[in-house]
Amino acid sequence: MQSPALDRPTAASWTTSFITRIHRYKALMLRRWWIPLLTICLGLFVQAWLIYQTPPQFLSTSKMMLAGKLNIAQSAVYSEDSLNFYGTQIQLMQSAEVRRSAEALVRAQHPELQPVKIDITVNQKPRTSIFDLQAIGSTPDYTQAYLNAVMQKYLDFKKGMREDQGHNVTTAITEQLIQVEKDLRNAEDEMLDFQKQNNIGFIQEEGNSAAAYLVRLNQQYAMLKTEYDLLEKLDLDQNLDRSQAASTSPQTGASPAAGEVPLQGMPFSDVGPEGEYLKAKQNVQLLKADRDTLARDLRPRHPKIIRLNDEIAKQESLIQLFRADAVEKLATRRTSIGKQMENLQENVKEWETKALDLSQRLAVFNRLKGKVDRLKILYERLTTNLKEVGVSQVVDGGDQVSIMEQATMPISVRPGLLKSLLIGLGIGAFAGIGILLLLDRIDDRMASLSEFQNHFSENVIGQIPREKTKGRVTLLQPDDARHIFAESYRNIRSSIFFMPYEGPRPKTLLVTSAVPNEGKSTISANLAITFALSGAKTLLIDGDLRRGAQREAFDISSKIGFAEVLKGEVNWQEVVVPTAYPSLFVLPRGQALSQPSEHLLRDTTDRLIQDLYLHYDYIIIDSSPVLAADDTTSLAPKIDATLFVVRLSYTSARLTKKSLDLLYNRQVNVPGVILNYVDTSLPEYYYYQYSEYYNTPPPAQEDRHGVPAPALHANGHGNGQTPAHINRPQSS
Known part of the structure; x- marks a missing residue:
């Protein structure tokens, strides 16, 4: 018979593996809790012994506080960085300079005291301006004197810092004041020399007059420039109209506003070319008007019209003569205005040069005066700062730390006691954890399904949960209240019934394990009960001929059984015992045999198994552990299938592998492994985490023997396949 070809389950997720590993460490801690406890106690003992061997130390304390600050109406006050003030003072109190000065002071004041190493600790009390100082040393007198010296030298150091800073500032201000006085x-002197060479009052007055005159010249030039451009761009008639309009407009005698362009193009008069020109134009217009009036009534050749035409021609000739004279006069005026503009440009250049010179001399004077004023202000400020620094040195208005309490009388202490004990505790705990991890690496016992699958590729056909009961586990009952426990055996039964096989399905099943106390006998009995409850006629044989336990499990009084059958002393039908479970029969062990393997290897054993085949649907044999005796390896090759039991957190992977190798070497068919004592709290056992589903089962119909009927058909399976015992006639 060939083993079923099943795929190995896929690997668990990393979260499941991690939680499984945590559970393994938890179980290891529960088993080996005394190891970290022992190492912690040892670490504490060693640290306590080291502390006891250390010479006693003496502690002296004192206090310093930040005194009030005297506010003075001046800015030259010595101060320090307020943001990091307290941290700076703590570091200063613990600085090497202050400690060296304190050692020298103690040596000078108390030469009889022997110097020892002193540890100084300074802390600031929360939400206060008070410093707590602690000194720890091996001699009480020196410790107290040293702490007082540290506070005194700290104050002297700060006072020296203020004095040095004040002296440096005074020196710097004095040097700068001398330089400023010299520059002033x-x-x-430079400003006085300039005033001697230049009349500043005259320069200012002359500069103002030159500027005003220069403005008037520029205005005149602008007016002439505008007039010149108009005379050049406008024709004679336009200029005459502009001049006539300017002359006929009402005049008040006031001068044009600044920037206003006058409207006259040329001087207008009633006499002269321009006057005659305008009169002639008017006459022509009058004559043309008369001619037009007569032309309405008279013919063009009428003497009056001819006379008017002659007059018009005469006047037009005069207009041309007068126009030529007026144009010549206009050109003469434009030329005159151009000459005036040239003259004004020369005057503007001359006065600009003069005004620029006056402005430059006035600017030089203002620069010299401004320099003198700035130097005077700087001199006065430096003088004020120098006075303020002197007042600050006398009054000392900066932040001042003073002694609040002198050093107290030293008391005997054990410094670092808590720290030393914590170190011992930590070292002991780490050592204990290290030993546990080392033991875990050495210990190859499997604690979960995933760990088993990491070591073996065998198929797992079922997992029996751990029962939280003391002593022997009771057998299954038809209406067992241990729902998850009973369901695990039903799961194994279904796996055996419907496991894919090539060839006939197995009828004889041998249950074994690697070493004793793995639960194989209990599993054999409960598995046989589960088979019988499905309606299969089942025989349970106690094949552990050395330490069989099925007789006590089923409370059988007969003292003969399988051993006597193997020796040929009795027929097997005479010693088979019925049980309280319908369809379940037990063949007890009988008397213990000293050499069972010799009887199991005989042909009579083969004939016995063949005879049992004809009378029972399933035969389950509880055999001895593989590594305990040769009985199992002698009997298993004669059996259809062997179920191997592995107890988690108990069985070594090395022993399990050795046992399976022994079975495989003897051509034993091992279709799967049953994992016993499973911790169902692990996340990979989700199958067992729905116990509430089984708490209130619905009422089930019972057959005539009082056995609950399966849900779908008589064998309790619902996939349409039928176990072998259903199709065979059963023996009585």
């Missing part, structure tokens, strides 16, 4: 004297 030179600037005043």
Whole structure:
């Protein structure tokens, strides 16, 4: 018979593996809790012994506080960085300079004291301006004197810092004041020399007059430039109209506003070319008007019209003569205005040069005066700062730390006691955890399905949960309240019934394990009960001929059984015992045999198994552990299938592998492994985490023997396949 070809389950997710590993460490801690406890106690003991061997230390304390600050109406006050003030003071109190000065002071004041190493600790009390100082040393007198010296030298150091800073500032201000005074004297002399060479009052007055005159010249030039451009761009008639309009407009005698362009193009008069020109134009217009009036009534050749035409021609000739004279006069005026503009340009250039010179001399004077004023202000400021620094040195208005309490009388202490004990605790805990991890690496016992699958490729046909009961586990009952426990055996039964096989399905099943106390006998009994409850006629044989336990499990009084059958002393039908479970029969062990393997290898054993085939649907044999004796390896090759039991957190992977190798070497068919004592709290056992589903089962119909009927058909399986015992006639 060939083993079923099943695929190995896929690997669990990393979260499942991680939680499984945590459960493994938890179980290891529960088993080996005394190891970390022992290492922690040892670490604490060692640290306590080291502390006891350390010489006693003496502690002296004192306090310093930040005193009030005297506010003075001046800015030259010594101060420090307020943001990091307290941290700076703590570091200063613990600085090497202050400690060296304190050692020298103690040596000078108390030469009889022997110097020892002192540890100084400074802390600021929360939400206060008070410093707590602690000194720890091996001699009480020196410790107290040293702490007082540290506070005194700290104050002296800060006072020296203020004095040095004040002296440096005073020196710097004095040097700068001397330089400023020298520069001020030179600037005043330079300004005095300039005033001697230049009349500043005259320069200012002359500069103002030159600027006003220059403005008037520019205005005149602008007016002439405008007139010149108009005379050039406008014709004679336009200029005469502009001049006539300017002359006929009402005049008040006031001069044109600044920037206003006059409207006259040329001087207008009633006499002269321009007057005659305008009169002639008017006469022509009058004559033309008369001619037009007569032309309405008279013929063009009428003497009056001819006379008017002659007059018009005469006047037009005069207009041309007068026009030529007026144009010549207009050109003469444009030329005159151009000459005036040239003259104004020369005057503007001359006065601009003069005004620029006056402005430059006035600017030089203002620059010299401004320099003198700035130097005077700087001199006064430096003088004020120098006075303020002197007042600050006398009054000392900066942040001042003073002694609040002198050093107290030293008391004997054990410094670092808690720290040392915590170190011992930590070292002991780490050592214990390290030993546990080392043991876990050495210990190859499997604690979960995933760990089993990491070591073996065998198919797992069922997992029996761990029962939280003391002593022997009771057998299954038809209406067992242990729903998950009973369901796990039903799961194994279904796996055996419907496991894919090539050839006839197995009828004889041998249950074994690697070492004793893995639960194979209990599994054999409960598995036989589960088979019988499905309606299959089942025989349970106690094949552990050395330490069989089925007789006590089923409370059988007969003391003969399988051993006597193997020796040929009795027929097997005479020693088979019925049980309280319908369809379940038990063949007890009988008397213990010293060499069972010799009887199991005989042909009579083969004939016995063949005879049992004809009378029972399933035969389950509880055999001895593989590594305990040779009984199982002698009997298993004669059996259809062997179920191998592995107890989690108990069986070594190395022993399990060795046992399976022994079975495989003897051509034993091992279709699967049953995992016993499973911790159902692990996340990979989701199948067992729905116990509430089984708490209130619906009422089930019972057959005539009082056995609950399966849900779908008589064998309790619902996929349409029928176990072998359904199709065969059953023996009585």
